[in-house]
Amino acid sequence: MTPLLPVAEAQSRLLALATPLPPEATPLARALGHWAGQPVTARRTQPDADLSAMDGYAIRFADLPGPWTVIGESAAGRPFAGTASPGEAVRIFTGAMLPAGTDTVLVQEEAQREGTALALAGEGPQYLRRNVRARGLDFHEGDVLIAAGERITPARLALAGVAGHATLPVARRVRVAVAATGDELVPPGTPLSPGQLPETNRLMLMAQLADLPVDLIDLGILPDDMATLTAAFAGVDADLLVTSGGASVGDHDLVRPALAAAGAALDFWRVALRPGKPVMAGRMRNTVVLGLPGNPVSAFVTAMLFVRPLVARMAGAGNPLPVPRPILLGAPLPANGPRADYLRGAIVDGRAVAPPLQDSAMLRTLAAADCLILRAPGAPAANPGDSVEILSIA
Numbered sequence: 001m002t003p004l005l006p007v008a009e010a011q012s013r014l015l016a017l018a019t020p021l022p023p024e025a026t027p028l029a030r031a032l033g034h035w036a037g038q039p040v041t042a043r044r045t046q047p048d049a050d051l052s053a054m055d056g057y058a059i060r061f062a063d064l065p066g067p068w069t070v071i072g073e074s075a076a077g078r079p080f081a082g083t084a085s086p087g088e089a090v091r092i093f094t095g096a097m098l099p100a101g102t103d104t105v106l107v108q109e110e111a112q113r114e115g116t117a118l119a120l121a122g123e124g125p126q127y128l129r130r131n132v133r134a135r136g137l138d139f140h141e142g143d144v145l146i147a148a149g150e151r152i153t154p155a156r157l158a159l160a161g162v163a164g165h166a167t168l169p170v171a172r173r174v175r176v177a178v179a180a181t182g183d184e185l186v187p188p189g190t191p192l193s194p195g196q197l198p199e200t201n202r203l204m205l206m207a208q209l210a211d212l213p214v215d216l217i218d219l220g221i222l223p224d225d226m227a228t229l230t231a232a233f234a235g236v237d238a239d240l241l242v243t244s245g246g247a248s249v250g251d252h253d254l255v256r257p258a259l260a261a262a263g264a265a266l267d268f269w270r271v272a273l274r275p276g277k278p279v280m281a282g283r284m285r286n287t288v289v290l291g292l293p294g295n296p297v298s299a300f301v302t303a304m305l306f307v308r309p310l311v312a313r314m315a316g317a318g319n320p321l322p323v324p325r326p327i328l329l330g331a332p333l334p335a336n337g338p339r340a341d342y343l344r345g346a347i348v349d350g351r352a353v354a355p356p357l358q359d360s361a362m363l364r365t366l367a368a369a370d371c372l373i374l375r376a377p378g379a380p381a382a383n384p385g386d387s388v389e390i391l392s393i394a
Contacts, residue, residue, distance in 0.1 A: 043164030149318020229258035245294030
């Protein structure tokens with residue numbers, strides 16, 4: 001047996017197996033949730049003219065305290081065409097272009113108007129260009145607005161659109177094939193014979209990828225049969241193949257030899273991780289292969305640590321790994337063993353608490369968790385109030 005790989009090294013080696021898919025111009029409406037494959041620069045300046053930030057009157061600051069003669073109106077999309085001379089004002093609305101000859105906005109609450117006669121009815125603007133959104137306040141043409149590797153969020157989608165882009169350079173959706181293995185597994189809701197178990201890892205794994213830009217290929221439940229597994233793996237046409245179950249060393253754990261028979265070359269197998277030690281990774285022609293354990297909690301945790309980052313890497317993410325954050329403990333934890341431990345936990349009154357039972361088959365404990373509490377190999381016992389790191393569970 002080769003030594004167990006540290007989690008960070010396994011993640012690094014896994015990400016090195018994949019290269020980001022090349023970017024292609026994708027309509028804005030379909031780019032949400034992808035990662036920018038190239039920097040996105042502004043094709044225009046925003047705003048492209050001085051605009052009013054309030055409803056009121058465009059005036060010349062030097063003309064204060066007035067009075068003025070109102071000579072027209074400027075509304076959003078319908079700018080005033082002329083030029084205001086000293087002593088003249090233009091009725092203006094929020095978002096409208098500031099007319100030539102004006103430099104400040106007198107808000108309507110501080111104005112008194114009768115016909116075309118306008119007078120000051122309050123303190124008025126206290127400085128030049130008050131209530132004006134300056135040209136280029138948001139950005140200028142040529143500014144980099146979205147860096148390569150940043151995710152396209154709703155706000156970035158809107159930013160790209162107002163900057164003049166109808167498409168964005170993002171990778172196509174990652175094709176991910178998912179399979180469960182095991183003679184004991186049957187679809188949920190099926191009447192169970194002795195020794196059978198409802199199979200839910202595929203459903204769970206696909207749900208864990210639902211917010212990522214993926215096209216999922218469901219390979220179903222595969223039996224513990226060498227020929228069937230080999231044929232199924234050899235026929236995969238995907239960027240990533242994810243299996244659950246059959247990754248250990250028992251007589252019926254056939255995923256590793258079946259992958260080899262299908263042409264896969266493994267890069268590593270077994271990680272210094274609890275839960276989830278029997279993780280394997282490699283390549284099978286143009287497909288990255290990732291074999292996860294069959295215990296549901298192990299599959300969930302390894303999907304967080306390996307599958308999601310790998311998909312994000314393929315999709316062009318600049319920082320694909322999950323980022324832990326510090327928090328204080330709310331209950332004691334015992335000293336940790338030689339493997340990194342990811343404890344299911346809950347945040348109670350702002351502090352992280354791990355239930356004492358952490359068996360990797362306990363889905364109820366996982367379902368009640370909202371975080372994983374990270375424990376480094378050999379970590380000493382920890383007490384309430386000590387700082388630990390957690391990964392949030394969405």
